[in-house]
Structures are given as C-alpha cells and as structure tokens.
Amino acid sequence: MNQKRIYLNQLKKQRNKIFATIYESFIKEQNLKDLQKKLVKNTLTDNFNYQLINFSFNIAKNVNKKLENKNYYLTPSIQAFGFSSMVFLLFEKEHIFEKTNSFIIKMVNDEINNNKLKIIDNFIKENKEDIKKNNILINKIDNNGNYHLDKLINKLKNSVNIFYLCSEHSDCAPDHLKYQGKLYIDKDWENSLRYLSIFSKSDISKNIIDNLLIEVNRYLEKRNIQTIQWVLDKPVYMTTRPNCRHFFIPLSCGEVLSTYNVKKLITKYKLNFKEGGDSNSNIKVAQIAYNQYKDRLEFHLELKKVYENEQLLNAIKQDKRLINKWSQQLYNK
Numbered sequence: 001m002n003q004k005r006i007y008l009n010q011l012k013k014q015r016n017k018i019f020a021t022i023y024e025s026f027i028k029e030q031n032l033k034d035l036q037k038k039l040v041k042n043t044l045t046d047n048f049n050y051q052l053i054n055f056s057f058n059i060a061k062n063v064n065k066k067l068e069n070k071n072y073y074l075t076p077s078i079q080a081f082g083f084s085s086m087v088f089l090l091f092e093k094e095h096i097f098e099k100t101n102s103f104i105i106k107m108v109n110d111e112i113n114n115n116k117l118k119i120i121d122n123f124i125k126e127n128k129e130d131i132k133k134n135n136i137l138i139n140k141i142d143n144n145g146n147y148h149l150d151k152l153i154n155k156l157k158n159s160v161n162i163f164y165l166c167s168e169h170s171d172c173a174p175d176h177l178k179y180q181g182k183l184y185i186d187k188d189w190e191n192s193l194r195y196l197s198i199f200s201k202s203d204i205s206k207n208i209i210d211n212l213l214i215e216v217n218r219y220l221e222k223r224n225i226q227t228i229q230w231v232l233d234k235p236v237y238m239t240t241r242p243n244c245r246h247f248f249i250p251l252s253c254g255e256v257l258s259t260y261n262v263k264k265l266i267t268k269y270k271l272n273f274k275e276g277g278d279s280n281s282n283i284k285v286a287q288i289a290y291n292q293y294k295d296r297l298e299f300h301l302e303l304k305k306v307y308e309n310e311q312l313l314n315a316i317k318q319d320k321r322l323i324n325k326w327s328q329q330l331y332n333k
Helices: 003-027 032-043 050-067 076-081 083-093 096-126 143-157 174-179 189-199 203-221 228-232 253-257 262-268 279-306 310-331
Strands: 161-166 183-185 248-252
Touching: 003 032, 003 050, 003 083, 003 096, 003 279, 032 050, 050 083, 050 096, 083 096, 083 310, 096 228, 096 279, 143 253, 161 189, 161 253, 161 262, 183 228, 189 203, 203 253, 248 253, 279 310
Parallel strands: none
Antiparallel strands: 161 183, 161 248
C-alpha cells in the first residue's frame, strides 16, 4: 500500500472517531464547550490531525445551531423518530460524511504538494552552481541557468494540484447534466499556492509560485469555473447525494494551464462513461462506488458503537446492500 493510501485511511479513521465523539455529545445534550474539551481529550494521545479536528468542530457548530432551534423538534418526522434519530438524520442532511471525505482528500493532496516542493528545493540546492540566484527573472534567463530553470518551472507547476475534473456519464440524472465533465477549482487555491511559497526555502521557487498565481488568475478570468466546494454542496450535491456515481480527479496547474480543451482531459483520463459501456469503464465506476460505500459503512458502524437507533441501523443495511451490489459487478459474482 502506498504512502498516500496509508495517510488517507489514517485520516478517515480519525474522522470516524471524531464524529463518534460529536454524535455522543449531541445525544447527551452536552454544550459545545464540553464537546470541545472531550474532543481534545479523545484525540490528544493518538496524534490526530488538528486541521481535521477544527474542520469537524466547525461542522458540529452548524449542526448544534439546528439542535438549538426548538421549532425543529416540532416537525412530525422528528417527533416520530425520537431525539437520537434526529441527531443522526441531521448528520445525513448536512452531508457530513461526504464533506469530510472531500476535506480529507484535499489535505492528502496538500501534503503531497509539500513533499514535492521539498524535492524541488533539493533540486535547486543540488544545481545551485548552474542556476544564478541573483537578479533572476522567469522569462529572461542566461544560458547557464536556462535548462535547469525550465525543468524546475515545469516540475513545480506539475506538483500543485488545485484543479478537479468531474467524470461524465451518459445516464446522468437530468439535474446533474450541466455540471458533469467540467473543471472545478479549490476555493482556497490562492492560499494553497501562497502557503507553498512560504513553505519554500528557495527564492526561485517563491518567484515561480508568484508567477503561477498570476497565470491561474488569468486562466480563471477567461472561464466560468466554479469551486469544487460549491458543486459538492447545495443545490447541486455533485457526488455528495446518495447513489451519485460521479467522481473527481485532481489535476496539476501545469496540465490544466497548458490544455484549453477540457474534453481532451476527459478523453485522456477516460472519464466518459457510457451506460453498459466497456468492461474497464464499468470496473472503474464499480470500484469507486464500492470503496465509497465501504468507507461510509465504517463511518456508520463507528456511530453505532456510541448509540443505536432505527435510522442508523437502516443506513447500515443500505450501505451493506450497496456494497454487495457493487461487489457483484466488480467481481462478476
């Protein structure tokens, strides 16, 4: 198993434990201050990711606002299900599993970017005799530094993943048609690039990143590109609503900025899926769906350890049914 997969699984397990703590706190009707103390206590010894804890706590605050709204309790569905079910249904309504999944993937990509930047800084260090560090300009390089700098610029551009390409399906739901097969960008892309600039130990890397900020801005000015956070949330809920088979792949700045035709990228990465299409396409979709529902089952089972209710048990049954369905397609059972 590669390092990316190990880190991804580690963060998902941490997410499950964090929300089990939040779930228990809400059921016991504890206030946010007590919840914060409990989160710190439960995550302190196991080196939990601080960003993930903070992101999860912000979601918890939004859920808590709804729990504090007494009118919400008076709806017939809530009165019929009971309080613990209401907490779980709010978790589902707020798309907590899907939102945290997206956040985790972003964190993993950021970590990869930082590791790549370390490699680039080492490249500069190793070639410092060939690269003139004083009075250096990206578009005006002397002959001695030209080859190395061109290589460096491409390497850095290709190390930064801030764009996301959505898959395209011929049997797509009507309300998702105009959002599939499109390019999206992380809403925090500028901060991500500036963070890389701060993280870099080389003036050359910082100079390249500054120019990259300008390039990306120019690219976005010519196109109507929405953020991935926007398309994941209401009213679209791309990939975050039940049974949606779309998925995103991250793309580097270098690849996107050098390709003006998004359809070419769709073709290159084989992201166009036809109903009853070729076996490779079907396997890819089945694998993504299988992994997604398997992850969701683990999330729900962690909540079940805290408190069972009918709605949660039904969700677990649904996860198992979907895992079995995609497993049969994946392994032709």
